Amino acid sequence: MASDSPEPVFDEVIHAPVRLRICGLLDTYGTVRFDVLRDTLGVSDATCSKHLKTLADHDYVRLDKKACDGGKAYKVTWVRLTREGKAAFQSHVAALRQIVAGQAA
Amino acid sequence: MCRTPAMNPAKEAIVTDMRVTQPGTGEEAHGSYRLDVDALRKQGVSDAQDRFGMADTADALDALDALTALDSDRSKLAGSYDRMRATTVIWVAVVYGLLTLTYWMIPQAYLGRFHLPWNSAWIIFALLAASMLLMCAAMTLTAHAQGIAVQWLPPAPVAANRRYRTILAVRFVLNFIPPVLALVVGYVTDAWWSALAVTAIGTAINGLAEYWELDATVRALRQRTVPAGHEEVRHGIG
Numbered sequence: 344m345a346s347d348s349p350e351p352v353f354d355e356v357i358h359a360p361v362r363l364r365i366c367g368l369l370d371t372y373g374t375v376r377f378d379v380l381r382d383t384l385g386v387s388d389a390t391c392s393k394h395l396k397t398l399a400d401h402d403y404v405r406l407d408k409k410a411c412d413g414g415k416a417y418k419v420t421w422v423r424l425t426r427e428g429k430a431a432f433q434s435h436v437a438a439l440r441q442i443v444a445g446q447a448a
Numbered sequence: 449m450c451r452t453p454a455m456n457p458a459k460e461a462i463v464t465d466m467r468v469t470q471p472g473t474g475e476e477a478h479g480s481y482r483l484d485v486d487a488l489r490k491q492g493v494s495d496a497q498d499r500f501g502m503a504d505t506a507d508a509l510d511a512l513d514a515l516t517a518l519d520s521d522r523s524k525l526a527g528s529y530d531r532m533r534a535t536t537v538i539w540v541a542v543v544y545g546l547l548t549l550t551y552w553m554i555p556q557a558y559l560g561r562f563h564l565p566w567n568s569a570w571i572i573f574a575l576l577a578a579s580m581l582l583m584c585a586a587m588t589l590t591a592h593a594q595g596i597a598v599q600w601l602p603p604a605p606v607a608a609n610r611r612y613r614t615i616l617a618v619r620f621v622l623n624f625i626p627p628v629l630a631l632v633v634g635y636v637t638d639a640w641w642s643a644l645a646v647t648a649i650g651t652a653i654n655g656l657a658e659y660w661e662l663d664a665t666v667r668a669l670r671q672r673t674v675p676a677g678h679e680e681v682r683h684g685i686g
Contacts, residue, residue: 379595
C-alpha cells in the first residue's frame with residue numbers, strides 16, 4: 344500500500360470500468376494470472392488484453408510471460424500493478440470515495 | 449434519472465437525497481435545500497467539483513457503481529481461497545505435524561536413545577528438510593490452483609482486518625504449545641505412542657488455526673467497502 348490516505352486524484356485512464364476492476368483485483372491480490380483475471384472480470388481475451396495494454400502503456404501494470412509448468416509450449420502471462428499504478432489506483436479510488444461520500448451525506 | 453429495482457441501498461440513498469434537495473422545489477422554502485447544501489459542502493463535494501468537475505448525481509452514481517464492482521470482483525476471487533480451504537488446511541496440518549515430530553526427535557537424538565550406526569541428528573535434518581519441501585510444494589500448488597502468485601503477506605484488506613489479526617495473534621501463541629510439549633514429552637519418554645500423540649496435537653492445533661485464519665481471510669475479502677452511511681467498512685482498498 345502506497346499510503347493509508349492517498350490524495351484523491353481522478354485518473355481518466357483507470358476510470359474505464361474494466362481497467363478500474365483490473366487495477367482493483369491486482370491491488371488486492373498482487374500478481375494474478377491472465378486467465379484468472381479474464382474469468383473474474385467476465386470479459387473476452389481480446390478485451391482483457393486491450394485494457395491491459397492500455398494500462399501497460401501508462402506504466403500502471405507489468406506483464407510477465409513465463410513458461411508454463413510441465414514444459415508445455417505456451418507461455419502464461421502474469422499481471423501485476425507497478426508502484427505508479429498502485430499509487431494512481433489508490434488516488435483514483437480515494438477520489439471516487441470522496442465523490443460518493445459527499446453526495447451521500 | 450431512472451431508478452432501477454436492483455439499485456443498491458447506498459445508491460438509493462443518494463438518489464433520494466438528490467430528489468429531496470432539488471432546487472426550485474417547495475422544500476427550498478422550508479430551508480432544507482440550504483441546509484443540505486451546507487452539509488454537502490462540509491463533506492467536500494464542492495472540492496471534488498472544483499477538482500474533477502464531475503460532482504453531479506450521475507457521476508456519483510457512476511463512482512458508486514465502480515466501487516461496488518471492485519467489491520464484487522474481490523469477493524468473486526475470494527472464492528478461490530474458500531475452495532482451497534480444505535486442501536490448504538490438510539497441507540498445513542501435515543507440515544506442522546511433521547515439525548512437531550521433529551521437535552519430539554530432538555531429545556531422542558540428544559540423549560542417543562536410538563542406538564543408530566550414524567548420528568541421529570540426521571533424522572532431524574531429514575524431517576526438517578521434508579517439512580520445508582512440503583511447505584514449498586503446498587504454497588506453489590495452492591498458488592497455481594488459485595492463479596495468484598505466492599505471497600508472503602496476506603492481501604491488504606485481510607491484513608487490515610481486526611478479526612484476522614486477532615486470529616493471527618492467537619495462532620502465534622498457540623504455535624508454542626506443540627513444540628514445547630513435544631520437547632518435554634520427548635525428553636521424558638521414547639515410547640512410539642508419545643510421538644504419535646504430540647504429532648496429532650501439533651496437527652490438530654495448526655490445522656484448526658489455519659482453518660480459522662482462512663475463514664477470516666475469506667470474510668475480510670468479502671466485506672464491502674462502498675460508503676453507505678455508518679456501515680462503511682474501512683480497509684486497505686483506496
